[in-house]
Amino acid sequence: MFDFHFVYSDGNTYDIKGVNKIMIQTPSNLKEVSGDSILTTQLPLKTTYLYTANGCFTVSGTNLMVIDVLKQEN
Numbered sequence: 001m002f003d004f005h006f007v008y009s010d011g012n013t014y015d016i017k018g019v020n021k022i023m024i025q026t027p028s029n030l031k032e033v034s035g036d037s038i039l040t041t042q043l044p045l046k047t048t049y050l051y052t053a054n055g056c057f058t059v060s061g062t063n064l065m066v067i068d069v070l071k072q073e074n
Contacts (some may be wrong), residue, residue, distance in 0.1 A: 002038050004050060006059055007066035016050050016057050018072070023049035036071075043067050 006014045021034040025046050033041045046061035 001052075001072045003070045003072060004059075005066075005068040005070075006064060007068075009063040009065050014059065016052070016059070018052045018054070019050045020053065021051040023051075038069060039071060043069070 001017075002019045004016045004019055006016075019038070021032060022038060022043075023030050023032055024041070024044060025031075030049075044061070045064045045067070048059045048061070048067075050057045050059065
């Protein structure tokens, strides 16, 4: 699982922990990324959908500046 930290141009930050899958927009469609592929996929500064065991989160890409991804230790 992974922890995500989002930073916006207005100084707001958001943290989402325990992510096991994400959906990102590619030029042609939505792409599902899971497992260690999350660490090697270029993440666009656009709307991202994150899935955890407890729910689904949508993070807006508007004014998004930084996405940090950390793998949780087992």
